Amino acid sequence: MRPDNSVVLVHSTSHAIKAEKLMRRAGIDCKLIPVPRKLSSDCGICIRFAARDKSRAALVLAKGGIETEGIHDLAR
Amino acid sequence: MYIFVAGVILRAIVRGGESAGSRHMNTHLVYLDNAATSWPKPPDVAEAMTRFLAEVGANPGRAGHRLANESARIVYDTREAVAALFNAGDPLRVVFTRNATEAINLALKGLLDKGDHAVTTGVEHNSVMRPLRALQERGVELSVASCSPHGFVDPDAVAKAVKPGTRLIAVTHASNVVGSIAPVREIGTIARGKGLCLLIDAAQTAGALDIDMQRDNIDLLAFTGHKSLYGPMGTGGLVFGPRIDISRIEPLTRGGTGSRSEQETQPAFAPDKYESGTPNVVGLAGLLAGVRWVRARGVEHIRRNEMVLTQQCIDGLRAIDGVTVYGGLDAARQTATVSFCVAGVSVSELGLALDEDFGILCRVGLHCAPVAHRTMGTFPGGTVRFSMGAFNTKRDIDAALSAVARLAVGAGA
Ligand SMILES: Cc1ncc(COP(=O)(O)O)c(C=O)c1O
Numbered sequence: 001m002r003p004d005n006s007v008v009l010v011h012s013t014s015h016a017i018k019a020e021k022l023m024r025r026a027g028i029d030c031k032l033i034p035v036p037r038k039l040s041s042d043c044g045i046c047i048r049f050a051a052r053d054k055s056r057a058a059l060v061l062a063k064g065g066i067e068t069e070g071i072h073d074l075a076r
Numbered sequence: 077m078y079i080f081v082a083g084v085i086l087r088a089i090v091r092g093g094e095s096a097g098s099r100h101m102n103t104h105l106v107y108l109d110n111a112a113t114s115w116p117k118p119p120d121v122a123e124a125m126t127r128f129l130a131e132v133g134a135n136p137g138r139a140g141h142r143l144a145n146e147s148a149r150i151v152y153d154t155r156e157a158v159a160a161l162f163n164a165g166d167p168l169r170v171v172f173t174r175n176a177t178e179a180i181n182l183a184l185k186g187l188l189d190k191g192d193h194a195v196t197t198g199v200e201h202n203s204v205m206r207p208l209r210a211l212q213e214r215g216v217e218l219s220v221a222s223c224s225p226h227g228f229v230d231p232d233a234v235a236k237a238v239k240p241g242t243r244l245i246a247v248t249h250a251s252n253v254v255g256s257i258a259p260v261r262e263i264g265t266i267a268r269g270k271g272l273c274l275l276i277d278a279a280q281t282a283g284a285l286d287i288d289m290q291r292d293n294i295d296l297l298a299f300t301g302h303k304s305l306y307g308p309m310g311t312g313g314l315v316f317g318p319r320i321d322i323s324r325i326e327p328l329t330r331g332g333t334g335s336r337s338e339q340e341t342q343p344a345f346a347p348d349k350y351e352s353g354t355p356n357v358v359g360l361a362g363l364l365a366g367v368r369w370v371r372a373r374g375v376e377h378i379r380r381n382e383m384v385l386t387q388q389c390i391d392g393l394r395a396i397d398g399v400t401v402y403g404g405l406d407a408a409r410q411t412a413t414v415s416f417c418v419a420g421v422s423v424s425e426l427g428l429a430l431d432e433d434f435g436i437l438c439r440v441g442l443h444c445a446p447v448a449h450r451t452m453g454t455f456p457g458g459t460v461r462f463s464m465g466a467f468n469t470k471r472d473i474d475a476a477l478s479a480v481a482r483l484a485v486g487a488g489a
Binding site: 015033041045065 | 140144152333334348
């Protein structure tokens with residue numbers, strides 16, 4: 001089974017908004033969603049994007065100084 | 077400004093407004109109390125706040141639904157606009173507070189421990205002096221570098237006050253009493269050279285003067301939203317420069333942040349470490365509009381106009397018999413704040429007459445800065461303070477000057 005979507009978890013809402021901006025600016029389609037409970041018990045938000053953009057997203061976030069708490073595939 | 081004020085009064089009358097409103101019906105109100113808070117605000121500010129309440133409204137980052145995310149975006153955009161205005165670097169190191177006072181308290185109490193030594197100056201506002209005096213009682217050592225009688229900080233005096241154990245230099249960018257501008261760049265160089273933190277109280281200058289945290293080696297910048305950034309009251313913040321290790325700065329409050337909810341301890345990262353509880357997003361929406369307005373108009377442009385009015389005010393007051401004007405008397409070295417006294421009449425009487433008889437609104441007394449008045453020799457009587465903003469005109473200053481001239485003659489000066 002190939003995952004369609006990935007999510008990146010970050011420290012806080014502020015980090016999520018910054019990440020969203022960086023990714024959109026880089027042309028990566030993405031959306032803020034609540035953190036899936038199976039990934040974390042945190043009640044915050046994370047960024048969902050197409051799995052094919054995974055390596056690009058990781059690069060963009062690293063360049064923008066965003067420390068991530070992991071990029072996960074969302075199995076359908 | 078006249079039309080704006082007339083609009084307010086008209087509304088009061090249409091609503092059957094009280095006498096306080098209609099009494100001023102034919103009076104041209106001149107608001108010269110911008111150092112206390114700027115007024116009027118650009119219309120964009122109220123519009124942005126109304127839009128937030130009517131169309132967004134949600135708690136930022138507590139839920140993840142579209143309105144919560146929109147609310148969080150407004151907060152983040154405000155961090156970004158503030159960081160850009162001060163050349164601060166990372167927007168996530170802009171921490172919002174209720175005002176400059178809370179930001180200064182956070183910086184001082186968060187950083188200083190028993191046994192540390194701090195240096196401040198003889199023109200500080202009580203928002204710096206009172207927390208420092210309280211810390212002194214708990215074992216922090218304090219030196220107050222003396223200033224010139226015109227209210228100017230002497231960088232040599234600051235450098236001389238530094239000793240082993242000094243951790244922080246806290247300086248107001250400009251006096252709220254006489255407007256005197258501190259040599260921030262020189263003090264930044266001193267702080268950097270000795271490896272100390274520099275805290276700048278930019279309550280009077282954020283939006284009014286060019287501020288560049290990186291160029292000037294400012295480590296901690298406390299600002300308020302409701303003065304020269306033209307935002308609403310209840311907004312302000314502390315900006316952490318890149319040299320500050322936030323693991324060494326304690327928060328003032330702890331609580332819910334919407335992040336790390338599984339933990340019973342405070343998150344260790346900025347901004348969440350310092351921003352517990354629901355933020356003032358309606359205020360920040362207004363602040364964002366204010367900062368955007370300032371950036372669109374240009375700090376330089378606003379400053380040029382204010383300098384013209386300030387020099388007009390200084391020169392006009394000095395030409396009136398019996399009037400003493402304090403400070404450097406040079407608009408290029410001060411903000412749009414002018415302090416003066418009239419011989420033979422107390423400042424409180426002057427303030428009342430200016431308001432009641434002439435519709436000139438200003439602030440008299442000690443301006444929450446007793447040490448500054450001691451420095452100038454105007455303690456405890458205080459001064460009358462005229463402070464201009466982006467909406468004042470030459471005509472406003474003309475009106476204020478002729479009112480002072482009439483009161484000075486009346487006082488037999
Ligand atoms: C120099 C100075 N510092 C600090 C403050 C405090 O600002 P706020 O009242 O917004 O906390 C003010 C103004 O009141 C001020 O003029």
